[in-house]
Amino acid sequence: MRREATVKASLAAALAGLVLWGGLPLYRHRHFGVPVVKGPGVTAVLKLSEFSKGLEGTAADTTVFVLQGKEPGGRALVMGNTHASEPEGMLTALIFIEHAVVEKGTLYVIPFFNASAGRNTRPGDGYPLYFDVPTEWGSKRFRFGNRDASPLDQWPDPDVTVHYPTKQLLSYIDARNTNRTWPGRPGGLPMERVTFGAMELIRREKVDLAIDIHGAETMFPVTNCIVAPEKSVRVATMAALTVKAAEGFESHVEPSPPRFHGLSHREIGDHSDALPFLLEAPIPFLDQPTGPKTVEFFLDGKDPFLLSLSKKKKLFVPYDETGWSLEKRVGQHCSTTLEIFRQFSRRNADRALVVKGVPRYAEILENGVGHYYADPSKAAPGTVLRH
């Protein structure tokens, strides 16, 4: 009898140890704050819950950085981390927050769009919990998030997701995917409240351009492109041609399918006057048949298995020994975003948007992404937020 109790007690203690060992890093990840340094162009910091009351006080609420120019003009919204396993959008958004100076018009930047997904993890796929971007002052640490919101913030999942308002049936997991819950609704599930907040911001602030920045597998056909619905195609095409001719990188235009609902590039355009664009750059790290998911692989995009698949023509993008570095991916996003602003402004002089200070593709390739992040410990007081 006593022996049995001892066995049970030691097994239970082993379990407690296992739970602590596995759970603590996940708990710390969820509560880790990424420092965001406000640059000279930031004129206001809002919460998305100001546009969607149902988000107030929840982990799904997120920060909106406003960069208002001296002169009135066009308005654009830039979103990163809609899918937090594709952090290039967030890294691009942070470069805008630290460096953009708006001369004409207003820029709204949401770096952590699906804030809950940014605090979710993917240990089952062997993803790291963090990644560090090298800078001149050390390295800047970011959480590696997941594609979908954390079940801690939206649970349970439905058997099938019924898209609002079309009633189109989507996969169960898409209830937590903020690129399937557009246009959202005020009293819906938390992720519908997030997209509803952005829709309200777009409508109330009369946003002209909404740019949702992603990344995709090299084996996925929709990659290295600008996804645009009919109304955005002209601006997208001119931007794609210009970056190819002037900066030498490919970003073709993919039409937004009219009957596939819930996606930002479909619903933003259908439910507001804004022109939506979704940017994709290849992230080799996201592909399935690769080596270990290390931070180094995330940064340089080099993988021997993808290289051999590329030789067998199984990839949708050119791929060689040089990989597909973070610099290339973020550089493409910065340039394409700026080019969309420029092409729109050329056609709409009264709604022009003039943004200075943001580096383009070649500069980022040369200096690295980390070059554009200031040391938060040396930043002026009151300019650092943790997200």
Add this chain to the structure above:
Amino acid sequence: MSLVTIAYYVLTAFLLGLVIWNFVREKVSRDRLVLYLLVMVPLILRLLRVK
């Protein structure tokens, strides 16, 4: 937190209670003891709001 979510947390706690009960009552099999403990892991992590 919605009512449905609260109901799921209550269900999780109930399931965890059942497994703990089985663990305490198990007299014969050590394998079963280990299996009960493994089944508890996701339930505990969810109740503690860790994963």
